[in-house]
Amino acid sequence: MKESDKLQVHVLSEIQNLKVHGRTTEQRAPLTLFWTGSAIELQVTGSELWVEVESDYDIHEPWISILINGVPVSRQMVTAGRYWICIFRGMSEGTVKNVRIVKDVQAMSADPGCLLQFHALKSDGAFLPVEEKPYKIEFIGDSITSGEGAIGARAEEDWIPMWFSAIHNYTYMTAEAMNADYRVVSQSGWGVLTSWDNNPNNNIPDYYEQVCGLLTGENNQALGAGDPYDFESWQPDVVVINLGSNDGGAFQTPEWRDPVTGKVHKQRLNEDGSYHEEDLTAFENAVDRFLVKLRKNNPKAQLVWAYGMLGFPMMPAIYRAVDRYTKRTGDRGVSVLQLPDTTEETIGARTHPGELSHRRAAETLSEYLQGILA
Amino acid sequence: MKESDKLQVHVLSEIQNLKVHGRTTEQRAPLTLFWTGSAIELQVTGSELWVEVESDYDIHEPWISILINGVPVSRQMVTAGRYWICIFRGMSEGTVKNVRIVKDVQAMSADPGCLLQFHALKSDGAFLPVEEKPYKIEFIGDSITSGEGAIGARAEEDWIPMWFSAIHNYTYMTAEAMNADYRVVSQSGWGVLTSWDNNPNNNIPDYYEQVCGLLTGENNQALGAGDPYDFESWQPDVVVINLGSNDGGAFQTPEWRDPVTGKVHKQRLNEDGSYHEEDLTAFENAVDRFLVKLRKNNPKAQLVWAYGMLGFPMMPAIYRAVDRYTKRTGDRGVSVLQLPDTTEETIGARTHPGELSHRRAAETLSEYLQGILA
């Protein structure tokens, strides 16, 4: 590797002005990025910058995007190993560059071996303080929020990290429009009550209070994925919950049988194609319980259930649940917002929202958030 | 590196169905990519694909973009060394993927050490024939055609490869709109007669008949950059010449003094700010001569002088030169097209055309080409 001979290596734990985005532990030697949109951000001088990454996986490899002064200039697969990646070189030493190195793929609950860590930076420049943004937003969601299909040809059908994007994503776009810092908690296929295939274990609320509790395997446990998340360290102004699409899907898919207990779960349809009321109520109860949990941990945040990018059959149930929660608790900081549905024109890969659909959702959502935060 | 244990290495010279874009030599062991937009293209099955690259440079490192099924999914700096880059993994074995690995930066006349080569591919799939496109277009130009500033924040001022793009580029966009294969011959700062700083050696026509003759250094010579280009091997339907911006600039910049001979060159302004007629005539003569050279080598192509993305002060001179050429030769296959000027809304990095300006230029140009090719 060619590099300037003036570079100095800085392990992350020694960099005062390192800004870390995304839920993680206190650990910086190395720093583990769990969720999509997680990132390190720097204000850095110098002509050259490298980052030492460590990557591993059994199935799904990590990807990163690199933003220089707010513009995405690189996106690359991070193959297994521990090595240096050059972020920039040949730049004017004296000028300050804003740099973000972003995990471009969701936490992989199905791959216990999946890992992305940053060990150190190498530069001939200095690390200056990174601006605090006026707002903080937490996004909670499923494949839509994970940016599944937001990049790639429409014909793509493989479920692989290449088709996930944290940047062609309404979360990033909304945060940009709001000038907000943000964190994402999301998992493809998961819901409030069950996953798309009726598995009641694959629900976001059960893992909401951990750093990244949906990850499995000893390594992730050792890294603190299962640790309690320190909500006080980062209190959002808004929590956006974009869940329900997979709960709706569960009514249309076969039952799920627990491989251990043999117990079966199924969200049932009535003969006329409508949702079975008992199962719908179970979903509403799950929404209600999740709101209680969200409020407990985010006492001052606006809770916005924002749903509809892949149709909105669960909307009446979501409204009912929010209604019941609001009436019971008197909590008036919860609202529901319908996001623009994805159309033939705005669809992306894997029949998921494309970049244009994410853009429209971000416009609608940021308009709404500007209203309630004004 | 983790990889499938079913992968087989194929040196490029053994791959029957490899499609190579861009002017280069016959050499495939390895293949050298000289110009921006140069690429290899594949129709490949299998679950996994890697490319063995070799990169070197004294100053300016190469970058590549990777397109899967026509969509750019990765863009990365290629640091020095010889190593494998993973293009995709985890895909369905049976499906056919169209893959393009594109050199995202221009040939670097100022860095004799700059090198990008592909040695081999590694895959568990088969390489199928790549479609021939109905049209062939050659683009000749300067920094605009090299995509300088087409990516990156507007504030960027460093002259580095990161801000060059072959994809956010009117050449790529026009070729896509026309369903055409294309090649690019371009160099930032160069013109028809002189470069922006009055250096008469830095003109494109002098190097047009070589593979990539503007590269210097023994290594490039050994690689065949200075070899005669085999025009018969790839006869374009259209040659687009986007030159003149730097010839115009030369009137506004200081004289250039030849370090060897001490001879001075300067395109002069009259006192009233108009162009000195003698120097303007020298430019027109250069245009005329270049048209003769273009026609000689591309006997059946439409020659389209497409100019104006950074203002169009040379347009009257270009029209005069084309006029004179046409009258003298009777060659009626030459025309002039004004491209949309870059505006505050469409500007990119380094006060060069941004992606939106390239898009508008591509719309205008492809509309025009569809007309003359119909």
Added chain:
Amino acid sequence: MKESDKLQVHVLSEIQNLKVHGRTTEQRAPLTLFWTGSAIELQVTGSELWVEVESDYDIHEPWISILINGVPVSRQMVTAGRYWICIFRGMSEGTVKNVRIVKDVQAMSADPGCLLQFHALKSDGAFLPVEEKPYKIEFIGDSITSGEGAIGARAEEDWIPMWFSAIHNYTYMTAEAMNADYRVVSQSGWGVLTSWDNNPNNNIPDYYEQVCGLLTGENNQALGAGDPYDFESWQPDVVVINLGSNDGGAFQTPEWRDPVTGKVHKQRLNEDGSYHEEDLTAFENAVDRFLVKLRKNNPKAQLVWAYGMLGFPMMPAIYRAVDRYTKRTGDRGVSVLQLPDTTEETIGARTHPGELSHRRAAETLSEYLQGILA
């Protein structure tokens, strides 16, 4: 008036192939247009066409728009009197023109003298059959649906017909996108339960079963405005109800005192700014009752409550009401759709949705309707 000497006068009642849009009576001698978007439509040959209008008013004058082959080419105030207006002249005799002459202003409940009638046509051509569209849509709404503010400068504040448009209107745009015939029942300031100023008489449901029952005065009665509307004559595939904005507004405005009985009505706010539950329930009951009435009269139609173009504070109540109605009746043909909120960019005159807001609403609505009608 200059006119062709070959013109023949046809009273409307004698024109076989006259297509009348909008709720009205059977009367054609003359034909009265009550609602906005009401129109006559013709397939006519000949070089010249005139229409004999009759207009009157105490306060608010009618306006018309003229569409030739689907394009709006004229919009004009129709001052009081009975006279001929030229629709076209100088056209090729043999070609068939599609002509729509559209009432561009809502029914005026506050002006008993307001009147727009068509008596006759005058032409040298023949009247051919007008195509039946594959869908029928009824729109029910308030000022938004009346197109208040959809034309005119943003600074406009006068409440006058000039700022109303049936064409720069999501109703027209949605019908065009759906290739549907449509009718509009709308009144500025009115709601489901009360008007914006708490008047419980100014609610749409009470007048829904009449031709145009919200009009007052002897003349309108004589014209049949108060007659029962013949629902069987025109059964819509979809009824779009865009009501709630004024019901929401009533919570924010002073009480209304009945000038006759002295009785007071007021939708109350709680001290914390939330809606008083009793009054909210009254609104929900009104929605529920209206759904019953809509279903009774439109047994096969999809009922779509489409709301949100000027904010959506009533959305939870609308969902509750629809929910209760659906649960009680088992009627599954009712749904709720949130329309895009109007933004600084899309606002029009009188702080109402501008043309761009109407366009976005039409896109969302027609996408949705295509889904449920597919």
Added chain:
Amino acid sequence: MKESDKLQVHVLSEIQNLKVHGRTTEQRAPLTLFWTGSAIELQVTGSELWVEVESDYDIHEPWISILINGVPVSRQMVTAGRYWICIFRGMSEGTVKNVRIVKDVQAMSADPGCLLQFHALKSDGAFLPVEEKPYKIEFIGDSITSGEGAIGARAEEDWIPMWFSAIHNYTYMTAEAMNADYRVVSQSGWGVLTSWDNNPNNNIPDYYEQVCGLLTGENNQALGAGDPYDFESWQPDVVVINLGSNDGGAFQTPEWRDPVTGKVHKQRLNEDGSYHEEDLTAFENAVDRFLVKLRKNNPKAQLVWAYGMLGFPMMPAIYRAVDRYTKRTGDRGVSVLQLPDTTEETIGARTHPGELSHRRAAETLSEYLQGILA
């Protein structure tokens, strides 16, 4: 006619603050509007405003557009006769309204009977001074500049005033973007040397120095159409000449035979489809002569030949002519601009530029003018 009983009639000649747009005579009793885009403009208070028009024609009737506070709100045919048209009513008395009543159709050289005059205004308000704009632009052109086909369905083929628009027109849009007053001199089918059908009498330059000299008939003469135009009264900052399309067309159409002299005129094609050099030279001479005439009458204006909205085959000849003129005279205030060609997406009625094509042309032109006027 119903009207306020507080209205007062003001003949135009008595209104101090009347602003008249477009070339016309000093006559105000009545005022004759000759050219498209001609208008009266007012800053008026009061609740109601009427204009007394007089219209006549043998073939082609006038149309007007009405703009209130800069927004087009009405467009109507003005049938023959002298009568009052209501501009607005029911508005707040105290507020000031900017009103423009615009002739929406070109001067009709083929209809000596065509006439549009304004006699008087009737209002209960006062007429305040109208702002002077910082720039003045004169547009000279053919059917494109007359807005032929800028309104109406694409299928329309009749040559009638209904399909002409002064508002859906690059002239109006450019003036709006530049905040400029403007005048238009234009005639469908005419050119610099001949009309589209080779008639050498139908050229704009011969009539440029008269008020509206291309009109015929005694009545127009009596109205002063043939009077010398007083250039000193309104000196433009820019003259935009959009001519050449019909001169180009003349090469493709049959010869024209002078009905009086029997003399024949034809712009000839060579056998290979190229333009006959002698005839092309005649066109260039006409351009040159016109530039001389334009400069004589507009000594301080930038002269911009802006061409290309319906193809640009004459561009080389225009550049040659401008070149020759500039070299001979040393006049450096002349330039050439290529306007965006009309595409399938932007075409309007009668295979002429549609509103979208006019918008793109206006964007290109106003960007350019801002540059040269800065």
